[in-house]
Each structure stands twice: as C-alpha cells, then as structure tokens.
Amino acid sequence: MTFKNFPMVSNVVFGRGSFNQLEDLIAPKRKGRHAPFIYYVDDVFKGNHWLTARIPLAYKDKIIYIPTLEEPKTEQIDQLVEDIILEFSESPSGIIGIGGGIVMDIAKAVSLMLTNKGDARDYQGWDLIKNPAIYHVGIPTLSGTGAEVSRTTILTGPERKLGINSDYTPFDQVVLDPELTKDVPKDQWFYTGMDCFVHCVESLQGTYLNAFSQSYGEKAFDMCKEIFLSDELSTEDAQDKLMMASWHGGMSIAYSQVGVAHAMSYGLGYLLGIKHGIGNCIVFDHLEDYYPEGVALFKQMKAKHNIELPTGVCADMHDDDMQKMIDVSLELEPLWENALGKQWKTIMTREKLEDLYRKM
Incomplete structure (x- = not known):
C-alpha cells in the first residue's frame, strides 16, 4: 500500500498583531530590487489604511485589489499572469494573498502558473502541475475556508468548476492574525x-x-x-x-x-x-x-x-x-x-x- 506524502505549509505564524511582522518574514525571500512582491488584496480593503498602510511595499512591489463578487475564473488567472510578465523584467520575489478564500486561491493559482506553461484550465484536476510555484504567502482576513492550508485552488473554467489540486499549491508562509477578521459582516x-x-x-x-x-x-x-x-x-x-x-x-x-x-x-x-x-x-x-x-x-x-x-x-x-x-x-x-x-x-x-x- 502506498501512503499519501502530504505537503504541509512550511511556515506559519499565529497571533493578534502578527501581520505587523510581514516585512521581517518575507525579507529573506526578496531576490532583488527588480523582482517585486505582488500583493493581491481583497478590494473591500481599498482605502482601509488600518490594513493597507501596514503592507511593507519597497522597490517595485505592487498592490492589486481583487474584486470578490465572483469566484476566480481560469481566464482571470491567465490575465493576471500575463500582466506580471508584461510589466516586470524579472520574475516576482513572491505572491502574497490578503483576503478570504477567493483572494488566497488567486494567489496560489498565479504563483503556480508563473512556473507552468499553458493556461490555468489545463491544470484543473489532480496532480497535473509539474513545476514548483514561486514563493507565495497566504494571509486570511476571513476564517473558515481552509484555503490557507489546502492543496487546492477553486477555479471556474470554461468547461468545469474544479480546483488545481497539487502538492505545489500550499503556501510557503501563512500569517494567521485574528485581528484581520474584526470587520467581517x-x-x-x-x-x-x-x-x-x-x-x-x-x-x-x-x-x-x-x-x-x-x-x-x-x-x-x-x-x-x-x-x-x-x-x-x-x-x-x-x-x-x-x-x-x-x-x-x-x-x-x-x-x-x-x-x-x-x-x-x-x-x-x-x-x-x-x-x-x-x-x-x-x-x-x-x-x-x-x-x-x-x-x-x-x-x-x-x-x-x-x-x-x-x-x-x-x-x-x-x-x-x-x-x-x-x-x-x-x-x-x-x-x-x-x-x-x-x-x-x-x-x-x-x-x-x-x-x-x-x-x-
């Protein structure tokens, strides 16, 4: 019998205010001033300086606000990947998702598709990803989805709703700060x-x-x-x-x-x-x-x-x-x-x- 060799999140920090440690946590992963960290942030936080002012931007780092009225689509992932490739001369140092399950799934999917050729829909299923993702971080602002720990991204494609299920999907770093959930309706x-x-x-x-x-x-x-x-x-x-x-x-x-x-x-x-x-x-x-x-x-x-x-x-x-x-x-x-x-x-x-x- 073959037993499942399950990949777990490599690093996790838990505690109120732990979001303030983000800069220290990701600094060793920065590959240079031309290799940005890309932050995907739930657009409910647009203009919310309590959170956004604490995002440690440097060099060419960028915040991209993600609308969450609809769940992620494969073509949305493809567009986000293309945007990165066209805008930056070097591969990002990392992808950081700050939000609920939708935003974290997008962060996981983009980090995978930056290292695997083709369209996101080609990888809907189990264990189709061949190359490790780039460094990616999950910071939940909602609790319950389990997206911060799972090996799945939930994606709607042209033919099916099915995640990218892969050993390379789990985050390299997760920050669990319960304070970030304080304003959830x-x-x-x-x-x-x-x-x-x-x-x-x-x-x-x-x-x-x-x-x-x-x-x-x-x-x-x-x-x-x-x-x-x-x-x-x-x-x-x-x-x-x-x-x-x-x-x-x-x-x-x-x-x-x-x-x-x-x-x-x-x-x-x-x-x-x-x-x-x-x-x-x-x-x-x-x-x-x-x-x-x-x-x-x-x-x-x-x-x-x-x-x-x-x-x-x-x-x-x-x-x-x-x-x-x-x-x-x-x-x-x-x-x-x-x-x-x-x-x-x-x-x-x-x-x-x-x-x-x-x-x-």
Missing part, C-alpha cells in the same frame, strides 16, 4: 464558518477517514460547536478559535476529502455563480439523509444567528442547465467516493441528484 462570518463546519462533517463521516484527518476534524468540529452555539466566548476568543478551526478543518480534508455538499456546491457555483460558502449552506440544509446529525446542528446554528438562506435557486432551472450542473457535480469523483463509497455511482444517480437540486 455577520452573514459572511456565518457562511465561511459553516464551510469549516461542513469540512469537518464530511471528513469525519467519509470513507477516506483515518486517524490523521480524524484528529484535526474532531478538534475543528468541537470548536465550531463552541463558536456557533455557545454564549460564553468573548468576541476576540471567538475570532481566535474560528481561525484555528479553519486551519484544523483544512488539515482534516487535506488527508481525506470532502463530500456531498461540496460536490453539489461546485455545481451551483458553476451554473449560478453562487459563492462557495453560501452554496455549501444552501446544499447542506437539505442533506439530512446523508449527514443527519451534522445537518441538525447546522439548523440550530442557523436559527441561533438568524440566518435566512436563499430558497428556490434551482426550482425553475432549464433542463439543459440542470443537466450541465449535474455533470459538473458528478465529475468530482473523489468527493463522491469519500461520501458514499466505491459504489457511489449506483447510489447517487442523476435522477436523485436532480431531485436534490430542485429542492434548493
């Missing part, structure tokens, strides 16, 4: 937090479960229950714990897989443009038959925080679009196998999947 806090919760449920109930993923998943699961159902935590404690739950949840699926909710959420994202966090919530709300205890807890959390999810998003979908959405979802075979076992194709038929989608 409540709904967004819930959706990304539930992404973490669903990671844990799907990992812990999956057929790929092992002691490695279980140890991380159980810890993150317990922290999610404390954060979203307890009244005992201070705001700062909740921020600290959710950032660590996100890390542990991401580690849990790194050595296993996610399941039904994520597979179906990818379909919603591809056809309807529904963002990953809220998409997981919309789907998971209807998965009592697959994750009864997890869904019951999710409904408690949703009620406690007065969250209203969109309804009827698929009810009137044209049949051609529905069939495409089913295709996108069923293409994610490792997710289905983890959820339902090796005979999953006999369990999750196209008809059953369409019936689930029509309820949403």
Whole structure:
C-alpha cells in the first residue's frame, strides 16, 4: 500500500498583531530590487489604511485589489499572469494573498502558473502541475475556508468548476492574525464558518477517514460547536478559535476529502455563480439523509444567528442547465467516493441528484 506524502505549509505564524511582522518574514525571500512582491488584496480593503498602510511595499512591489463578487475564473488567472510578465523584467520575489478564500486561491493559482506553461484550465484536476510555484504567502482576513492550508485552488473554467489540486499549491508562509477578521459582516462570518463546519462533517463521516484527518476534524468540529452555539466566548476568543478551526478543518480534508455538499456546491457555483460558502449552506440544509446529525446542528446554528438562506435557486432551472450542473457535480469523483463509497455511482444517480437540486 502506498501512503499519501502530504505537503504541509512550511511556515506559519499565529497571533493578534502578527501581520505587523510581514516585512521581517518575507525579507529573506526578496531576490532583488527588480523582482517585486505582488500583493493581491481583497478590494473591500481599498482605502482601509488600518490594513493597507501596514503592507511593507519597497522597490517595485505592487498592490492589486481583487474584486470578490465572483469566484476566480481560469481566464482571470491567465490575465493576471500575463500582466506580471508584461510589466516586470524579472520574475516576482513572491505572491502574497490578503483576503478570504477567493483572494488566497488567486494567489496560489498565479504563483503556480508563473512556473507552468499553458493556461490555468489545463491544470484543473489532480496532480497535473509539474513545476514548483514561486514563493507565495497566504494571509486570511476571513476564517473558515481552509484555503490557507489546502492543496487546492477553486477555479471556474470554461468547461468545469474544479480546483488545481497539487502538492505545489500550499503556501510557503501563512500569517494567521485574528485581528484581520474584526470587520467581517455577520452573514459572511456565518457562511465561511459553516464551510469549516461542513469540512469537518464530511471528513469525519467519509470513507477516506483515518486517524490523521480524524484528529484535526474532531478538534475543528468541537470548536465550531463552541463558536456557533455557545454564549460564553468573548468576541476576540471567538475570532481566535474560528481561525484555528479553519486551519484544523483544512488539515482534516487535506488527508481525506470532502463530500456531498461540496460536490453539489461546485455545481451551483458553476451554473449560478453562487459563492462557495453560501452554496455549501444552501446544499447542506437539505442533506439530512446523508449527514443527519451534522445537518441538525447546522439548523440550530442557523436559527441561533438568524440566518435566512436563499430558497428556490434551482426550482425553475432549464433542463439543459440542470443537466450541465449535474455533470459538473458528478465529475468530482473523489468527493463522491469519500461520501458514499466505491459504489457511489449506483447510489447517487442523476435522477436523485436532480431531485436534490430542485429542492434548493
């Protein structure tokens, strides 16, 4: 039997105010005054000097603000890579993503595509990347996605929504500063937090479960229950714990897989443009038959925080679009196998999947 040799994030710093150490952390990686650090920053921080004034710009370093109304597309990655190649005479010293899962996925994807020829869509899938990425750093300003620790980027291509899954994808450096999450709107806090919760449920109930993923998943699961159902935590404690739950949840699926909710959420994202966090919530709300205890807890959390999810998003979908959405979802075979076992194709038929989608 061959065991998975999983690459972990090489360096991580955690703590309130640790963002202020960024200059010291990246300085040894600077290759010269003509090799810039490129900062991809969530455009919600444009004009927010509390954060942007602390970005340690020098020489030809550049901040590029990233709109996050839509999840990243492969052609967007290709354009960002081309922009760098055309503007700078030398390859960047590094790519630094500051934001939620979208921005961190873009940072990972660009760092990979700077060293691998072709288009981003050519690498959607598992272990297609051949060359190591350039130095890249992840700094989450949302907690829950696990993007800061995962070997995946979520990308929508012309034919599919599928990540670049590679041993070269994980960040070389991660900065976990819970202070950076202080202004997250409540709904967004819930959706990304539930992404973490669903990671844990799907990992812990999956057929790929092992002691490695279980140890991380159980810890993150317990922290999610404390954060979203307890009244005992201070705001700062909740921020600290959710950032660590996100890390542990991401580690849990790194050595296993996610399941039904994520597979179906990818379909919603591809056809309807529904963002990953809220998409997981919309789907998971209807998965009592697959994750009864997890869904019951999710409904408690949703009620406690007065969250209203969109309804009827698929009810009137044209049949051609529905069939495409089913295709996108069923293409994610490792997710289905983890959820339902090796005979999953006999369990999750196209008809059953369409019936689930029509309820949403």
